Amino acid sequence: MLGSVLLHATVAVLLLVSWNFTRDLKVGSVVPVTIVSQAPDTDVRPAEQAPVEQTAQTEAPVPEAPPQAEPPVPKPKPTPPPPKPAPTPKVVKPIPTPAPAKPAPPAKPEKSLDLDALSASISKLARPAKPSSAPKGAARAETATQARPALGTGVASAAMSGLVDDLQRRWNPNCNVEGGRDVQLRVTFTIGAGGQVVGDVAAQIKGPTTPVARSASDRAVSAVYAAAPFRTLPREFYGEKIAVNFNAREACS
Amino acid sequence: MTILSKRTLLAALAALPAAAFGVPGAARADIEVNVNRGDVQPLPIALPAFGGGQVGADIAGVISANLQRSGLFRPLDPASFVERDLNTAVQPRFAAWQQINAQALVNGQASVVGGRLQVDFRLWDVFAEKQLLGLQFASSPENWRRVAHKISDAVYERLTGEKGYFDTRIAFVAESGGRGKKTKQLAIMDQDGANPSYIPVGDGEIMTPRYSPTGQEITYMELRPEGSKIYLLNLDTTRRETLGDFKGMVFAPRFSPDGGKVAFSVERGGNSDIFVMDLKSHATTRLTTDPAIDTSPSFSPDGTRIAFNSDRSGSPEIYIMGADGSNPRRITFAGGRYTTPVWSPTGEFIAFTKQTGGEFHIGIMRPDGTDERILTSSYLDEGPAWAPNGRVLLFSRQGAGGGAKLWSVDITGRVLQPLPYPGGGTDPAWSPLLN
Numbered sequence: 001m002l003g004s005v006l007l008h009a010t011v012a013v014l015l016l017v018s019w020n021f022t023r024d025l026k027v028g029s030v031v032p033v034t035i036v037s038q039a040p041d042t043d044v045r046p047a048e049q050a051p052v053e054q055t056a057q058t059e060a061p062v063p064e065a066p067p068q069a070e071p072p073v074p075k076p077k078p079t080p081p082p083p084k085p086a087p088t089p090k091v092v093k094p095i096p097t098p099a100p101a102k103p104a105p106p107a108k109p110e111k112s113l114d115l116d117a118l119s120a121s122i123s124k125l126a127r128p129a130k131p132s133s134a135p136k137g138a139a140r141a142e143t144a145t146q147a148r149p150a151l152g153t154g155v156a157s158a159a160m161s162g163l164v165d166d167l168q169r170r171w172n173p174n175c176n177v178e179g180g181r182d183v184q185l186r187v188t189f190t191i192g193a194g195g196q197v198v199g200d201v202a203a204q205i206k207g208p209t210t211p212v213a214r215s216a217s218d219r220a221v222s223a224v225y226a227a228a229p230f231r232t233l234p235r236e237f238y239g240e241k242i243a244v245n246f247n248a249r250e251a252c253s
Numbered sequence: 254m255t256i257l258s259k260r261t262l263l264a265a266l267a268a269l270p271a272a273a274f275g276v277p278g279a280a281r282a283d284i285e286v287n288v289n290r291g292d293v294q295p296l297p298i299a300l301p302a303f304g305g306g307q308v309g310a311d312i313a314g315v316i317s318a319n320l321q322r323s324g325l326f327r328p329l330d331p332a333s334f335v336e337r338d339l340n341t342a343v344q345p346r347f348a349a350w351q352q353i354n355a356q357a358l359v360n361g362q363a364s365v366v367g368g369r370l371q372v373d374f375r376l377w378d379v380f381a382e383k384q385l386l387g388l389q390f391a392s393s394p395e396n397w398r399r400v401a402h403k404i405s406d407a408v409y410e411r412l413t414g415e416k417g418y419f420d421t422r423i424a425f426v427a428e429s430g431g432r433g434k435k436t437k438q439l440a441i442m443d444q445d446g447a448n449p450s451y452i453p454v455g456d457g458e459i460m461t462p463r464y465s466p467t468g469q470e471i472t473y474m475e476l477r478p479e480g481s482k483i484y485l486l487n488l489d490t491t492r493r494e495t496l497g498d499f500k501g502m503v504f505a506p507r508f509s510p511d512g513g514k515v516a517f518s519v520e521r522g523g524n525s526d527i528f529v530m531d532l533k534s535h536a537t538t539r540l541t542t543d544p545a546i547d548t549s550p551s552f553s554p555d556g557t558r559i560a561f562n563s564d565r566s567g568s569p570e571i572y573i574m575g576a577d578g579s580n581p582r583r584i585t586f587a588g589g590r591y592t593t594p595v596w597s598p599t600g601e602f603i604a605f606t607k608q609t610g611g612e613f614h615i616g617i618m619r620p621d622g623t624d625e626r627i628l629t630s631s632y633l634d635e636g637p638a639w640a641p642n643g644r645v646l647l648f649s650r651q652g653a654g655g656g657a658k659l660w661s662v663d664i665t666g667r668v669l670q671p672l673p674y675p676g677g678g679t680d681p682a683w684s685p686l687l688n
Binding site for chain 1: 282283284285286287288289290291292293294296324325351356378379380381382385410411412413414415599601643644663664665667
């Protein structure tokens with residue numbers, strides 16, 4: 001009898017605890033779940049990115065780039081040398097490092113992620129194919145426990161804000177033309193190896209396709225090409241289709 | 254359950270920007286980001302000398318100066334160019350232009366074929382690595398500046414989406430001579446101050462020249478000791494005719510947008526009112542009857558309304574009325590003395606001269622009087638005139654003790670500069686784009 005009472009009490013306590021836990025997760029765990037599904041890819045192959053980046057870097061300083069620039073279809077862009085450090089270390093370093101740096105329980109990253117993601121207007125869609133990587137993780141349980149906080153807090157959101165920073169530096173909206181600040185554009189492109197843009201960059205104009213909107217869309221597309229390669233993007237983003245909403249009203253205010 | 258709800262929320266978050274844009278295929282992207290800041294600056298553009306010798310170099314120089322003066326472009330220093338000897342038939346080596354951060358590149362070739370000047374040019378998007386424009390112009394060799402202005406307009410329009418204003422002319426009153434010996438002449442020059450010519454039209458003092466919508470005629474006022482007259486001057490034939498004889502002083506003429514009418518003021522016994530004359534029938538209609546000073550009429554681009562200046566409330570303010578004189582209403586209430594309203598060609602703004610705080614200003618406001626922006630301030634700024642694309646204003650500026658010069662300012666007020674014309678000038682009027 002006493003055993004039965006104790007058993008019921010234990011079950012009740014466990015239920016309460018698990019209910020609370022569930023609620024906590026609900027509050028701020030949206031982004032980490034998605035990112036965790038991509039974590040395994042991230043920390044496996046940092047080394048593979050090096051050759052791609054190096055190629056791009058050697059091109060930049062050499063003025064005889066022309067012959068290289070013309071033939072290749074994927075457009076190897078000699079990016080401006082100054083602000084961008086080699087991408088490889090960026091990707092590689094954060095993944096292992098932040099894990100110990102943020103020893104806090106998983107709840108912390110979740111909170112900050114939610115706010116960061118919203119404020120930075122960065123979002124990552126959970127693709128139906130990718131979540132399946134979670135179950136795969138059985139064999140990589142150790143990796144996952146380290147990678148989760150790392151990606152949840154910093155790597156993915158840092159990669160995204162790096163992408164946004166790159167685009168902001170290269171986007172020159174025409175604020176001084178009447179109607180220029182009212183143009184809203186959505187530009188899509190696919191990321192290839194080394195953060196290169198693969199294939200065409202497509203622009204959609206929200207609203208009437210006026211000459212001002214057309215030239216604005218050219219500028220946004222040009223910004224994407226100018227900002228590429230996106231070296232802050234970890235390898236698991238390669239092959240992803242990225243949509244960028246260029247908001248001239250904000251940029252011109 | 255928890256994961257499911259997380260994903261749902263994630264999907265909702267990710268869909269937010271897409272939903273805001275209402276783009277149907279938005280959900281197809283794996284990642285969606287918003288870019289809310291930019292590097293707002295004049296567009297860096299490379300304009301190497303066109304092929305074809307001196308004339309090619311001169312054409313590129315004029316285009317470069319035009320674009321720079323607009324304030325929307327920053328022509329790059331030719332010394333930084335890596336690729337030389339560009340050919341209009343061959344793609345440039347984009348990497349060489351990306352290296353110097355040129356966002357656009359214009360290259361061209363001038364040649365004289367059968368006594369005609371032929372100029373080809375290409376406009377390239379350097380980072381997208383594609384041609385945006387490729388045109389050819391032909392003209393007489395001495396007309397090379399005009400070809401350069403036309404190319405400037407084409408480049409400007411393609412890169413901004415706005416019509417250009419470089420192939421235009423400016424009519425103004427040229428001033429020369431010192432105090433007491435000042436002479437004033439009706440003059441016309443290119444918008445960049447080149448090719449000034451002076452038109453001998455009479456012995457009186459010429460004031461307020463205004464272009465017709467076609468750019469082929471000018472109406473102006475001539476003041477003589479015995480009174481004033483308004484004239485129409487045909488620029489092709491240089492023939493002029495008067496609008497007629499009026500009792501009292503006539504002044505401030507301006508064409509209607511269809512060119513069929515001229516509105517002006519007539520002053521009699523201290524009371525001036527606004528009239529409009531049909532140029533075919535010469536029938537004149539009085540539009541205002543208030544015992545105050547009503548002057549400076551300016552039609553809206555659709556011809557249905559007229560902005561004018563009146564002191565009927567006690568101080569000079571700007572009013573709007575129907576083109577038939579109906580429903581006049583005041584639109585300025587911010588204090589100061591408002592004069593010379595001029596409706597912009599786009600209809601979005603009215604430019605004006607404002608006197609306040611011991612200074613004169615050129616400003617613009619919406620036709621309902623809102624969104625007033627003061628663009629300039631000085632000892633004496635007055636007489637704004639719009640560029641045909643409604644983005645730039647000309648006006649005359651006079652310092653204390655100095656002569657008046659022509660200046661320009663864009664509607665942001667950031668691009669303020671003197672016109673590259675060495676002489677003095679007042680009363681500017683900007684022609685429409687030439688054909």
